[in-house]
Structure formats: structure tokens, C-alpha cells
Amino acid sequence: MAPRLLPRTTPNTAILPMEPAPLLEISSVGKNYPSGQGQINILHDIDLTIQSGEFISFIGHSGCGKSTLLNMIAGLTSISTGTMLFDGKSIAAPSPERAMVFQHYSLLPWLSVYQNVYEAVDSVQTEMSKAERKALTNDVLARVGLSNHMHKKPMQLSGGMRQRVAIARAFAVHPRMLLLDEPFGALDALTRGSLQEELLGLWSGDARTETVVMVTHDIDEAIYLSDRIVVFSDGPGATIKEVITVDLPRPRDKQSLMNSPTWNNLRTHLLLSLHC
Amino acid sequence: MAQMIEVIPRRESSAPTLIRRWLNAIWQTLSPVLMGMLILAGLWQVAAWISGGTLPTPLATASTLRELLSDPFYDNGPNDKGIGIQLMASLGRVFTGWGIGIAIAIPLGMLLGSSAALRKMLAPVIEILRPVSPLAWYPLGLAVLHNAPKAVVFAIVITSLWPTLVNTTMGVQNIPADLKAVSKVFRFSRWRYISKVLLPAAFPAILTGMRLSMGIAWMVIVAGEMLAGGTGLGFFVWDSWNALSLERVMSAILVIGITGLALDRLFSLIGQRMAAWQEGGH
Numbered sequence: 001m002a003p004r005l006l007p008r009t010t011p012n013t014a015i016l017p018m019e020p021a022p023l024l025e026i027s028s029v030g031k032n033y034p035s036g037q038g039q040i041n042i043l044h045d046i047d048l049t050i051q052s053g054e055f056i057s058f059i060g061h062s063g064c065g066k067s068t069l070l071n072m073i074a075g076l077t078s079i080s081t082g083t084m085l086f087d088g089k090s091i092a093a094p095s096p097e098r099a100m101v102f103q104h105y106s107l108l109p110w111l112s113v114y115q116n117v118y119e120a121v122d123s124v125q126t127e128m129s130k131a132e133r134k135a136l137t138n139d140v141l142a143r144v145g146l147s148n149h150m151h152k153k154p155m156q157l158s159g160g161m162r163q164r165v166a167i168a169r170a171f172a173v174h175p176r177m178l179l180l181d182e183p184f185g186a187l188d189a190l191t192r193g194s195l196q197e198e199l200l201g202l203w204s205g206d207a208r209t210e211t212v213v214m215v216t217h218d219i220d221e222a223i224y225l226s227d228r229i230v231v232f233s234d235g236p237g238a239t240i241k242e243v244i245t246v247d248l249p250r251p252r253d254k255q256s257l258m259n260s261p262t263w264n265n266l267r268t269h270l271l272l273s274l275h276c
Numbered sequence: 277m278a279q280m281i282e283v284i285p286r287r288e289s290s291a292p293t294l295i296r297r298w299l300n301a302i303w304q305t306l307s308p309v310l311m312g313m314l315i316l317a318g319l320w321q322v323a324a325w326i327s328g329g330t331l332p333t334p335l336a337t338a339s340t341l342r343e344l345l346s347d348p349f350y351d352n353g354p355n356d357k358g359i360g361i362q363l364m365a366s367l368g369r370v371f372t373g374w375g376i377g378i379a380i381a382i383p384l385g386m387l388l389g390s391s392a393a394l395r396k397m398l399a400p401v402i403e404i405l406r407p408v409s410p411l412a413w414y415p416l417g418l419a420v421l422h423n424a425p426k427a428v429v430f431a432i433v434i435t436s437l438w439p440t441l442v443n444t445t446m447g448v449q450n451i452p453a454d455l456k457a458v459s460k461v462f463r464f465s466r467w468r469y470i471s472k473v474l475l476p477a478a479f480p481a482i483l484t485g486m487r488l489s490m491g492i493a494w495m496v497i498v499a500g501e502m503l504a505g506g507t508g509l510g511f512f513v514w515d516s517w518n519a520l521s522l523e524r525v526m527s528a529i530l531v532i533g534i535t536g537l538a539l540d541r542l543f544s545l546i547g548q549r550m551a552a553w554q555e556g557g558h
Contacts, residue, residue: 074457096462108458119462123465
């Protein structure tokens with residue numbers, strides 16, 4: 001059990017008086033893993049504040065600890081040092097408020113598509129009636145275009161369809177923050193493109209899930225989707241190298257954006273940042 | 277192309293050709309089995325010759341076996357019952373003992389697989405008890421239960437415990453971390469986790485354990501019944517030895533072997549069905 005640091009009951013709004021209380025406040029967070037006789041430092045001095053409504057990407061080379069940080073936000077991995085406040089409260093355990101989409105889909109292979117979503121809905125949406133839970137399950141599956149595949153098992157679906165199920169499952173529990181761990185990394189370029197569009201559609205179409213944090217190693221994906229991109233230095237002992245604001249208006253049109261100077265500048269900047 | 281067109285009509289076989297093809301396929305699978313059996317019978321025959329008539333020949337055994345199977349359920353009092361009755365008695369004890377054994381082993385294995393602390397505590401105990409021959413428990417069962425057949429069932433319970441316990445523990449321990457994370461993120465209740473994640477994920481390992489338990493239980497029952505007497509295939513073997521009928525001993529060995537094979541096949545069939553179902557078949 002990592003030592004719990006004193007939770008701050010009131011968010012520190014003194015520094016940025018104009019900003020509303022942040023949804024997530026990460027201060028001096030670090031992660032060490034025991035290794036042999038000593039400890040290996042994975043991450044250190046992570047300071048990051050995420051406002052409600054933002055789309056944030058974590059980008060960096062493999063092993064830089066970006067997924068570890070995402071898992072710490074999810075509450076699946078404990079923090080070694082620092083504080084991490086979600087809505088003013090210290091993150092102690094996983095919660096459907098911070099629903100996660102895993103890189104390898106993490107569907108239960110013995111359950112149908114419908115059951116995979118329904119089990120999560122049934123577990124989380126306790127105040128709903130059974131009919132409402134069923135309707136919600138059908139609704140999210142329709143929104144990702146899987147109504148005709150509801151009764152199939154995950155093994156019978158393509159990778160893109162499986163990830164759609166995982167995304168539907170996460171949206172179905174109405175999380176305040178959606179966490180995505182390299183969600184499209186295993187997919188081909190065409191499928192990845194359409195899933196990015198669908199993710200943006202779901203995000204902008206659902207007022208309850210305002211905030212998204214996504215781990216990626218695809219520069220174009222990060223620019224296209226994000227409001228801010230968090231660039232990590234190489235691990236072990238990684239930290240945040242810089243945070244880049246993507247100043248592109250939404251809704252974004254990929255084709256016209258890819259030729260815009262802002263896009264190219266960001267792309268070049270990120271490429272250089274990641275290669276130095 | 278011309279060659280291909282020639283080939284197509286040939287594929288629509290007439291009924292006699294189809295039957296011939298069927299017979300051919302059956303022969304293809306059966307012939308190696310028959311060859312194996314013939315080699316076994318040959319070696320057996322040679323051993324019978326060398327023993328100078330002490331060992332029964334395959335043919336003599338076959339005729340005894342036919343006689344035994346012609347009226348398997350006759351009952352002429354406590355010491356003279358048909359081989360079918362003996363087989364049923366053994367199967368009854370094995371299934372009772374095995375059923376109780378796995379009913380203890382599966383929940384215990386689920387606990388052990390879920391808790392590293394519990395594993396550290398109980399692993400040494402299990403490692404000490406596991407290599408003990410289950411028959412060593414027989415006197416203990418006899419002392420407590422005052423009943424020889426029940427004491428045999430007790431020994432079978434102990435026998436069945438270990439493989440299922442070890443395999444269930446391993447199966448639960450090896451549940452993918454991602455699936456555990458999913459049940460934490462979506463706040464699955466304990467029951468939902470057990471029924472929707474743990475049991476289906478560990479099922480193949482549990483089934484393997486159950487199958488191994490059954491295999492060993494079937495081996496132990498014969499020895500147990502030799503000690504206990506009364507009924508069962510083990511008693512039948514010992515009784516036949518006392519009556520100096522090695523033909524009956526050999527016949528019983530064949531019945532024991534074929535039943536064991538059938539039990540094992542039953543479990544692999546269940547396993548295949550479950551695997552197909554998990555992947556979306558039926």
C-alpha cells in the first residue's frame with residue numbers, strides 16, 4: 001500500500017483564478033517499481049491539470065510510462081509519490097467514472113457483444129430499471145453500428161468491431177472521463193481512421209462524457225483528436241517533456257486540415273520533439 | 277482448363293463409389309488401431325507360451341470375457357456377482373468420491389488462485405500431502421467411518437482433491453490481468469466477477485483438473501477395493517486371483533482399461549464442446 005498523501009479537500013484555484021476547478025489534478029506524481037535490490041523509477045515529477053471537456057493525448061516512445069500514467073489515473077496502478085486528485089478527491093481505486101478502453105479490447109470472449117456491454121451497464125447503472133439498462137445497451141451498440149452483430153461472440157468479429165464494442169461498453173457507463181490505452185494501435189489505417197471519427201462523434205454527442213485522455217504513438221491521430229498533446233521524454237525515469245496546445249477549430253475536417261500550415265507545423269514540431 | 281472440366285463429373289460419385297470411399301476412410305482410421313491390437317495380442321501370446329501355461333492366452337481370456345459379459349448382472353449372493361454389478365459398484369464409488377473431492381477442490385482452488393497470501397500459507401501443506409498415496413488414508417477412513425466401502429470412497433475423495441485443486445488454482449491465477457482490470461473498472465460485484473469472468477476463464481484448467489482427478493481415482497479404486505473387499509472391480513480381481521482364474525483377472529483388466537478410456541474421452545469431448553462454445557460455435 002502506497003502512503004496516501006493528504007487529500008486536498010478544496011481544489012487549488014488560487015493559481016489560476018479564471019479557470020474552473022480542474023477535473024483532474026496531477027502534482028509531482030512519480031512511479032517506482034521494486035527491482036532486485038533497489039527500485040526502478042518509471043515516471044517522476046509529473047504535473048498536469050486536465051479541465052473538464054478536454055481531449056488530451058499522451059504521446060511518447062514505448063516504455064516511457066505513458067500507459068502507466070493512464071493506469072494510475074484509472075486507479076489500476078498505485079502512485080509512488082505525489083498526489084492525483086479527480087474532482088478534488090484522491091484516486092484510490094478504479095471507478096466507472098473513469099472508464100477505460102484497453103489496447104487489446106479486453107472483451108469477455110465467452111459473452112456475446114450484447115452481454116459484454118450489458119454486464120457493465122447492469123453493474124454500474126444501478127439506478128436504472130432493467131428495461132432502461134437493456135435500452136441503453138441497445139442504444140450504444142446502435143451508435144457504434146453493431147446492432148446487427150449483437151449476438152456474435154468477440155472471436156467472430158474483426159479487430160475494429162471488437163474495439164467498437166469496447167468503446168460502446170465504456171460510453172454506456174457514462175464516465176466523466178474516458179481513458180483510452182492505444183485504442184487503435186492494433187488496427188489497420190482505414191479502420192483506425194473511421195474509428196477516430198466515431199470516437200469524436202460519440203464524444204461530442206454525449207454531454208456526460210466530457211473529457212477524454214488517450215495514449216497513442218501516432219502523431220497524426222494525436223493532432224486530429226486532441227486539444228492538448230502531452231509529450232513524454234524517453235524512459236526509464238520519464239517525465240513530461242512538453243504540453244502542446246492544438247489550436248484547430250472543431251469540428252475538424254481531416255482532409256483539409258492535413259494541408260493546413262498549423263497541422264504541418266505541429267507535425268514537424270512533434271516529430272522533432274519525439275526524435276530528440 | 278480442359279483437364280479441370282474432365283475432373284468435375286468425377287466428383288459426383290455414384291452411391292456404390294461413395295460407400296466404397298466411406299469404407300476406405302473407416303479402414304484408414306481403424307487399421308492402425310487394429311495393427312496395434314494385433315501386436316499386443318501377439319506379445320501376449322508369446323508371454324503366455326514363455327510362462328508355460330501360467331498366463332492365460334488371449335483366446336482363453338476372450339472366451340472368459342465373452343462368458344462374463346453374456347450375463348453381467350447376475351447375483352448369486354455376496355461372493356458371486358456379475359462383472360456388470362462390480363463395474364457399477366466401482367463407478368458409483370469413484371463418482372461419489374470424485375464428486376465430493378472436486379466439490380471441495382474447486383472452491384478452495386478459486387480461493388487459492390485469487391490470494392497470494394493464502395497460496396503462500398497452504399502451498400507447503402499441499403505439497404506435503406499431495407505425494408502421499410491415497411491408500412495411506414484408507415486406515416484413517418476406516419477408523420473414522422467404521423465401514424470399508426465408505427473408507428474407499430474417502431480415499432477417492434483425497435485422491436481427487438489434488439489435481440483439481442492444483443489446476444483450479446493455476447487457472448484462476450492465470451486469468452488475464454486485462455479481464456481483472458475490466459471487472460474493477462466496471463465495478464463488478466464478487467458474484468458477477470466469479471460467474472462472468474473467473475469461472476469461464478478458469479474453466480479449461482478446472483476441466484483438466486477434473487479429468488486428471490478422475491483418471492487417478494479410477495486407478496486407485498481398484499487397489500482400494502482389493503483392500504476393502506465386498507464388491508467392485510478391485511474385489512473381483514482379487515477374488516479371481518484367489519480362485520486362481522487369471523483369465524478372469526485379465527478380463528477385468530480389459531474392462532478396467534476400456535472404462536478408464538471411456539471416462540477420459542468423455543472429459544475431452546466436454547472440453548472440446550466448451551471450447552467451441554466459448555469461441556462462438558454451439
